[in-house]
Structures are given as C-alpha cells and as structure tokens.
Amino acid sequence: MFNSNEDKRFKVIYKQGFAPSCKIIVDTETGVNYLFTADGYAGGLTVLLDSEGKPVISSVIPKAKDN
Template structure:
C-alpha cells in the first residue's frame, strides 16, 4: 500500500575494538563527517568527538553525503 523510503544511515562505524567486556567504536556522522569515539560495555557508556594531536575535531570529508 505505502512504500517506505529507505532512510540513509546518519552514523556509520568506521572502526571497532573489543576491550574486555566492552568495546570502543569510532563512529562517523555522514552528514558532517565528524568522527566520534564511543564506548560500550557493562559500565557507563559515552560518546565524544575524536580529536587529533592539536585538539581539533577529526572530520572525514570523504564520508560526507550530500
């Protein structure tokens, strides 16, 4: 009856690494290209922008979808 439009994913996982009972992910916002560091596990979870050695936010320009 109604067709659902396929919604593009806003966030994609760029890298992941297991750490004991949790994991660390680098997630990229496909609209802005901003990289985020995200942790998961049995304890508190969090997400924060990923910074380079100069304290600037890391942006993947190739991952930005218009």
Template sequence: MAKKEKRFVQTHVESSVFENTAIWVDRETGVNYLWHSSGEAGGMTPLLDREGKPIITTVLEEKE
C-alpha cells in the first residue's frame, strides 16, 4: 500500500508558553496559511500579499 502524503506542511513556527504562531503550506495549491493560538483560542487565515492575492509557495517533496 502506498504511503499517503500529508497535504499540509509546517514551514515556520514561533511559540511560547501560551502562544503559538505557525505558517502552513498546502502541498496541492501552494497557498500559505497563518495559524495563531493563544490559550484555548486559535484561528487560521490565508497569508495575502499587498494586492490581496494569496501567497503561493512551491513545497519540495521531503526525502525519506
């Protein structure tokens, strides 16, 4: 059976005791998302450039 690849990959993380900020990239679309959580609350939103278009990144395949 073929190994199923993860759709999202975390490319950046900053964290402290009560806060976590990360950038996730969708492998299929290349769209970057910002995740931020504080305490028990959190949210995710697409990262946009100054024209309001989503930031796209090509994610290279991970080597085993």
C-alpha cells in the first residue's frame, strides 16, 4: 500500500550524478517541479523556474479514487 508509486505525492522524474547529485521532483497534486541538489552532508531544495521566472508546472494526472 505505502510503497506503491500511486500513493506517493512526490515523484522523482530526473536524476543526475551520485555525489554531488541533482534530482527533479514533481508534486503529483499540483504539478509543481522542484530541484533538489546534494553534495556530501549538504543539500538544498527550490522551486524549478522557467526563463520568465515562473514555476515549472507539469500536467497532473488525476489519481484513481476508491469507490
């Protein structure tokens, strides 16, 4: 139940590197993209912005609802 991808609000859609590394994470409810970077014991998370300074938003696929 809790390990299924359908139950996760945030999904990693892109990974690069090992140490240092970066990931793009999408909020499946809002479609907002976040950039996460890590190097050793340090890391940071920020909203991913387009060239106009607006948040990058992916299309959101509605989750199946229990009947």
